[in-house]
Amino acid sequence: SSELTQDPAVSVALGQTVRITCQGDFLGNYYASWYRQKPGQAPVLVLSGESHRPSGIPDRFSGSTSGNTASLTITGAQAEDEGDYYCSSRDTFGNHVVFGGGTTVTVL
Amino acid sequence: QVQLVESGGGVVQPGRSLRLSCAASEFTFSYYAMHWVRQAPGKGLEWVSVISSDGSKKYYADSVKGRFTISRDSSKNTLYLQMNSLRPDDTAVYYCARDDGSPRGAFDIWGQGTMVTVSS
Numbered sequence: 661s662s663e664l665t666q667d668p669a670v671s672v673a674l675g676q677t678v679r680i681t682c683q684g685d686f687l688g689n690y691y692a693s694w695y696r697q698k699p700g701q702a703p704v705l706v707l708s709g710e711s712h713r714p715s716g717i718p719d720r721f722s723g724s725t726s727g728n729t730a731s732l733t734i735t736g737a738q739a740e741d742e743g744d745y746y747c748s749s750r751d752t753f754g755n756h757v758v759f760g761g762g763t764t765v766t767v768l
Numbered sequence: 769q770v771q772l773v774e775s776g777g778g779v780v781q782p783g784r785s786l787r788l789s790c791a792a793s794e795f796t797f798s799y800y801a802m803h804w805v806r807q808a809p810g811k812g813l814e815w816v817s818v819i820s821s822d823g824s825k826k827y828y829a830d831s832v833k834g835r836f837t838i839s840r841d842s843s844k845n846t847l848y849l850q851m852n853s854l855r856p857d858d859t860a861v862y863y864c865a866r867d868d869g870s871p872r873g874a875f876d877i878w879g880q881g882t883m884v885t886v887s888s
Binding site: 690691693695697702703704709712714746750755756759760761762 | 815829875
């Protein structure tokens with residue numbers, strides 16, 4: 661199916677590590693990208709593929725893929741990392757794009 | 769700086785039409801595929817449509833196929849979304865986004881969004 665599945669919410673203590681997962685049948689064929697969205701703002705790309713971080717995104721953000729599951733890891737989470745995180749990927753045919761339902765990250 | 773600015777949103781009655789625009793600046797617009805993504809109030813992101821860099825290829829989400837048309841004018845550095853036969857479930861913030869052109873297929877630049885409300 662053309663779906664990406666994410667856990668609805670996770671929390672992490674300040675300075676600790678959190679992993680957000682994204683599951684989809686075609687993630688073995690296409691890269692996942694990750695976006696953070698804060699309330700009232702547009703999404704911002706934080707990671708594409710397993711390791712490509714745009715300029716300005718700190719290196720505490722990293723990615724990995726295993727089978728049909730992509731993961732975004734925040735190592736040493738900071739208060740500013742709070743927000744909704746969405747994964748995306750191409751779908752089975754590569755012409756369409758699919759987003760996961762989003763994961764709300766709370767830094768305690 | 770590299771920027772996308774959407775416009776054209778507003779309140780429209782069901783069944784009517786609306787055209788959104790997305791003005792690009794500070795990058796070579798004609799080099800990049802461009803997307804529309806929407807977000808209904810309180811909901812997640814939904815991909816809507818993509819147009820190739822030269823405008824020859826266009827793809828749509830099933831939810832808008834046959835009703836929405838994506839286009840671009842590289843002489844004006846502007847992306848468009850013509851929305852016809854609007855329905856209440858089309859109510860959303862509409863974002864335009866640049867495809868980074870890499871095999872990763874990420875959206876590296878987003879506009880600030882324009883709100884479309886379909887209501888009688």
